Amino acid sequence: MRDSALVASSYAMAPAKTVPSRHSALVRVTHWITTLCFLALLLSGVEIVISHPRFYWGEAGNINTPTLFKIPIPASRSSVPTGYGYVLPDQNGWSRYLHFQAAWVAVLTGLLYVISSLFSGHLRRNLLPGGADLSWRSFSTAIADHLRFKPPSEEESWSYNLLQRLTYLLVIFVLFPLVIWTGLAMSPAIASVFPGAVSVLGGQQSARTLHFFVTVFLVFFLLIHILMIGLTGFRNRMRAMITGRGMNKEPA
Amino acid sequence: MSDLSRRKLIAAGIAAAAGASGLAAADVVAKRYGLIPPDYGGPYGAGETLTYAAQRILTSHSLAREFPPSAISKPPFANEVLSLGEEFKRLQAGGFADWRLAVDGMVARPASFSLAELKSYPSRSQITHMACEEGWSYIAEWTGVPLSHILDLAGVLPQAKYVVYFSIQRDWWDSVDMADALHPQTLVAHSMNGAELPVGNGGPLRLRVPRQLGYKNVKFITRLTVTDDLKRFGAGLGSASPEGGYAWYAGI
Secondary structure, eight states: OHHHHHHHHHHHHOTTSOOOBSSOHHHHHHHHHHHHHHHHHHHHHHHHHHTOOEEOOSSOBOTTSOOSEEOOSOOSSTTSOOSOSOOOOOOHHHHHHHHHHHHHHHHHHHHHHHHHHHHHSHIIIIISOOGGGGSHHHHHHHHHHHHTTOOOOTTGGGSOOHHHHHHHHHIIIIIHHHHHHHHHTTOHHHHHHOHHHHHTTTSHHHHHHHHHHHHHHHHHHHHHHHHHHHHTTHHHHHHHHHHOBOOSSOOO | OOHHHHHHHHHHHHHHHHHHHHHHHHHHHHHHTTOOOTTOOSTTHHHHHHHHHHHHHHHSSOOOOOOOGGGSOSSOOOOOOOOOHHHHHHHHHTTTTTOEEEEEESBSSOEEEEHHHHHHSOOEEEEEEEEOTTSOEEEEEEEEEEHHHHHHHHTBOTTOOEEEEEESSTTOEEEEEHHHHTOTTOEEEEEETTEEOOGGGTTTOEEEOTTSOGGGSOBSEEEEEEESOGGGSTTSSSSHHHHTTOOSOOOO
């Protein structure tokens, strides 16, 4: 009852347009599947790193070779010198199983999202910046608005602004492909089929190190994404991504 | 029921039917071409099957990368070896002169080879990357008899699907499918970096499967059993690894 009243009031606020779904069903479903997969990949990835929290550059690296950097945490293997007097429990078995299963679901979901976005116009309409938006002036205005924490106007909150569009494009078309590529480059079987995909990254250990850094960028994105949702109305945004109903105003 | 929702229902029905028959067809094809790993059951079976099937289709003939001598890791790396037992120590005291590798199961001529016999057979040397599931790796030159040569001597029966291999360490046994068993780079390795294979690296005999991770490269091997059914070994999951929570297939 309350919901339908709210929808009716939003009709009243924006009489010029019909109330569209804020996010299509496909966007909502793929968003939440990707969220679950990302959290599973992150948790299992952290567990795998704990077994060897040392990073290298090049093809090979082990406890006898110099590191690029170490993460100062205890390890789940007694063979890794960490300076801590204890060894964490081994969680790699299920972590690796979960990591690859979640990766499959994430990749298939991502393919469904990208292909359907091409055909539905979601990519062109909602993600690619409009021609007028790609000026230096609108870019600097968007940055200034963000730095001042200026909330979007009613009209603006119906579509993604320039920074959002560029960020989502970066995540979908740069960071996700990179994290898949660097992940696959660690596989000895994949390396046997596509050796160039490993050597161009600098080697198998380089691929592992890059996989770690791309993950750090993705975690940054996740934190800022959640922060922005909090700043622009957590309940409203969550409802939009769960039910599809967009509300311009936070309900009183 | 409105036209729109009826149309949606019919479309969903067709999609579900196509999906179900697609899965059924995929299952038939996967069984026919041996694309289902022995640890296909359980919560991670779907991801494991996708990984094994996809990699097996891609990698049926691919060769692991080989490196120049300058890439060999210095100092040579040896992972920790857990308690080797009295039998091993006795054989070691005799310079491994009495070490034997038995071949049985689905072969026309069950056999047992001494270390000296194996060393007299045609050998192959390759400088390859050995990566552990934990994240570390090293590059070494491995020399040994191609497993395919030993299988030829024993006369593998045409219905064979897997080669199971056992270590002198009772808890360690594993298996590979015929694609890996007959692969030219799969070696029964007896030498490393131009010298006898050190005990720390699995000497006197180690199965070297360079397209899979370290744990498939079982150390101290004493017996090969050719079979068409992995259910008869251990808990029926193909190797000791799934019993300890790790995937049977380790190409990733």
